[in-house]
Amino acid sequence: MTAPRTAQRTLTRRHVAWSSTLGVILMVLLVGIAWKATNALWFLLFPLLLVGLVTAAATAVLWGLRHF
């Protein structure tokens, strides 16, 4: 007799907490660079920061909506 299969969550609360924390750190970095940068080359980090931030925000929102 096999044990009944339970639905396995692909994303746990811990994952979401970590990614949200990372998202907040990325946002602080983004605002800090935009506000205080003295050299335009710092803006080259924007794609990394923004993509990370949007991914973290999307993960948190979708998890909140019980998508995962």
Place this chain on the structure above:
Amino acid sequence: MEQQIERSKVVVRWIVAATLFGAVAYLKRTGSLTIPWSTVIALTAAVAVLNLIYWSILRRGAPRWLKYVTTATDLALISFLVLFTGGSGSVFSVAYYIVLVSNSIRYGMGMALYVAIVYNLTYVAMLAFAPPAGDLTTEAVKILAFWGVALYAGYLAMRFQRYARILESYEETIARLRAELGGPRPAK
């Protein structure tokens, strides 16, 4: 499909290039711009040559890499135009948005992100060559605003593509049902 899209981009590129050439010539005549004629001619010739190359490639078909190359060269040429017409204060900065909207509506979120990344790189390169006089925060806000428009345009394009797919499946279902109903009836 992609061949058709790229062909239409070639036509739009001719129109935009002619419009920008006219605008530069007018502003130069009124004394608002100090860009030398040699630079204007060189930029226009670069657009024309690239457009002819793209057209000749498109006669045989549309390779997968072509859309990325055409978009990157468009953004690079606009960055040169912006650089030579006043840097960050240039009136031609809005041309970046033409490339963004035209590509993200046609290709979706992936292309919107690609345009935003290439814009980010080319605009920063332009700022490095012609640093603005004032605070850099304004430039950061411009880049972030472009990212905002890119993400929103990409999201809208994604939704539009989803509705188009749903509509296509409905059309297929209707066609299948019509064929079933119109087919030969079994003999009684």
